[in-house]
Amino acid sequence: MHTPTSIHNFLDKHHSVTFQLGWSTTIICLSTLQFGFHLAELNAPEDILACNFHKPGPYPDYNDTFWSHHGYKQCIPMTQEGVALITTMFTIGGLISSIILGATSISQKFGRKYMCLVSSLGYILGSLIMTLANNQISVNVGRFINGFAAGSSLIMSPILINELTPINHRGLLGSLLQLAVTIGIFLSQIISYFFSNDQQWRFIFLCATGLGLIQFLTLFTVSESPKWMIMQGHDVKSATNILHGLRSDKSTVHYEINHWRQLSINEQNRKSESVDDTSALLSESDSYDSLILPLVNQRNNNNSRSTAMARKGSIDPSTVTTREFMFSKKYRNQFVAVILLMTAQQLVGMNAITYYGVKILNDLFGNHHETDGDQVLILSCSFSFVNVLSAIAISPLIDRLGRRPLILLSIFICSICSLVIGVGIINQYDVAVITACFGFIIGFSIGLGPIPFLMISELSGHEVVSIAQSVGTSTNWLANILIAFGFPILQNSIGGSVFFIFLVNSIGYLFAIWYYVPETKGYNSVQDVWDNFT
Incomplete structure (x- = not known):
């Protein structure tokens, strides 16, 4: 029998997903899809862009291409540190954007949809600058703008989806944002497979420009909160x-x-x-x-x-200041747990593979010229595809198996795979390295990928949850910067032994999270979470 809606029960209503809600969610998810795209866009073409690797294109000579006819260089000479810098500029932009949005009321003043529109314009501008870049400064500026847009979209997209969606669908539709990240990474690798050569690498960034333009135009059909x-x-x-x-x-x-x-x-x-x-x-x-x-x-x-x-x-x-959250004894446990989760997501080394996987494999196989890199590009696409499948598979299991067990299992798998990758690179065991890379990606996807952002609101009291999100996101970007800039320099210095650093990090996080991060599944309040943690 139909129960009339009243003030007593309207929160319990189970809505179905309307066309407008589904459409709006899809378009908003393009923000995090672009984040994933830009996260991995330099993985394949960075050495080609920097004149450190050469791969012929479809034309007999670069002078026959559209880009040459319009005065654009075949590549932009860079040192290894220069390559690391253009990767890092993306994370610096994201960090600054996160800090600005966390410390100001810009999003409250101008609106959620408006901020998503601004982010999409940032993606368009940054990608277009990279497409037309003829010097290292232009590439860095484009990467910074893309990172700034990414930092904004990672904060605003979940908020807008949350405020559009009825309670019974917030978990499902919110999880699509993380899935969109993995799809964006996969899409960038597929496009890179076709265009990572001396003549066509600019088309990768042109495709990114198109993604930003598509979202900008379609956002006008999306509802404001x-x-x-x-x-x-x-x-x-x-x-x-x-x-x-x-x-x-x-x-x-x-x-x-x-x-x-x-x-x-x-x-x-x-x-x-x-x-x-x-x-x-x-x-x-x-x-x-x-x-x-x-x-x-x-x-x-x-x-x-x-x-x-x-x-x-x-x-x-x-209602609590950032300083109070970080230094007050009352919130110390919550602060430590958030920092451990958000830095672990980066410092176990997943983004070393996302940013530099192609370079790692090229060095492993001794691919430095001509057509030797095709097998590596196929492997890179396979890594991204497995990432997408893992993200889809784990989504329904998070609420069944619990957060903490999956996080600990994830770190354990990543630690074992880091060991195998390090030993494999040093001894040129290519099969072992490839297998461990797949294992690393699966291990990351079942815990460290989706769960840390989810757990922030479950670990933090209502009066500090927005501060916890801001602090957690900022430290995540800072750790991301360390990986983006530090990994290629360390790899140049110590080779495959750099993965032993990730092994040590993983072991440290394994014990730290065991001792300092509680399980949140099955508890009805933050107080219960911490009261039952021993």
Whole structure:
């Protein structure tokens, strides 16, 4: 029998995915797809771009190409440090963008959709500059702009999807963002397979320009966040119209609008006076407000659900400063856990393969000229394809198997594979290196890839979750910079032994996460997570 919607039960409604919601989610996911694309775009062509590797193209001579006719160089001479720098500029741009968005209210002032549009323009501009680059400075500028766009999109895309999506689909549609990253990496490797040669490498960046243009144009068909419209502009009419296209059950629209209006009132009150713990919880939650909570809490069967929703995270300003979160004894456990997870994701060495996998294999096989690199490009595409399959396979298992066991298993597998890769490179065991690379990618994908960002909101209290996200993202970018710039220099100096550093890192993180990071699966509150961690 149909139950009428009321203030008591509208949060429990199970909506289906409407066309507008599905379409909007797909277009927003192009942001993280482009992040994955730019993450791996230099993997195959970087040595060709830098004049350190030569591979013929389809024309008899470079002078016969479109690029030559318009005055563009066949390659841009760079040292190994120069190659490392252009890879690193992407991560520096991402770090600066993350810091700016975390420390300011730009996204709240201008809107989620607007910021996604700006990010897509950044992707277009950065990629176009790289396409037309004739010197190292231009390449670095393009990479920096792409990184800046990536840092913004990694923060804004999850927020926009979260605010468009009904509660029962937030986990599913939110997980598509991570899948889009792996698809972007795979897409860049496929395109690189066809265009990584002396004559056509610029087409890789031109394709990236096209991706940015496609997203920019299609974003105009995407809905702005109705929550943001209520919270910042108080545009009830437009928000209501948008929600009618996003919700399969129209009876909930009125109550969601009133819910956000109450949140807006709470937010204004918070600016003028102190709030108690309950109102702070309500202002941080995506799903509850002071009008609804007292009524829902009278229903015992909803108590666990209400607490769980409070753990989903926040995009509203934190009531605690960054300094307090980082240095206060009260939040020390949460801070340490977030830092361990977010740096582990980078420092076990996955992005060494993402950024420099082709160079590693070229050195292993002794490919330095002509057509020897085709097998390496095929392997690189295979690595990316396995990454996509692993991401799809693990998604439904995270809630069943738990976060901590998968993270620990992931690090253990990566440590074993780092050992094999290091020994294999030193002794020229090509089969062992290739097998270990596949194992490394699978190991990373089952834990360290998808889980750290997921766990931030589950480890952090409602009053610090937005700060935890900002600090965690920034440290993740910093660790990414270390890999992007440091790996090729170390590889030049000590060869395959660089993977023994990742082995040591992995062992260290294995013990640190065992001792300092709790399981979050099955607990209804952050307090329960830490109270039950021994």
